[in-house]
Amino acid sequence: MAAMKPRTGDGPLEATAEGRGIVVRIPTEGGxxxxxxxxxxxxxxLAEVLTAAI
Structure with missing residues (x-):
């Protein structure tokens, strides 16, 4: 059975290079x-589209 870990926080918005890709972690409403x-x-x-939107 998998261990249940309590949530200590959702963490910040972050983007990291992992291997050949980029992983983006976005906090969501409700946890x-x-x-x-x-x-x-x-x-x-995505950067171009977001820049155009703002």
Missing amino acids: GRLVIEMSPQEAGK
């Missing part, structure tokens, strides 16, 4: 984090 892995090309496109 937890959304974890997305993408290629550097996808991350560049």
Whole structure:
């Protein structure tokens, strides 16, 4: 049976390079984090779209 670990916090928004990809961890409302892995090309496109939105 898997060990149950208490949540000590959702953590900050972060992006790290892991292997050939980029992993983004986004805190969500209600607890937890959304974890997305993408290629550097996808991350560049996401940056362009977010920059245009703001």
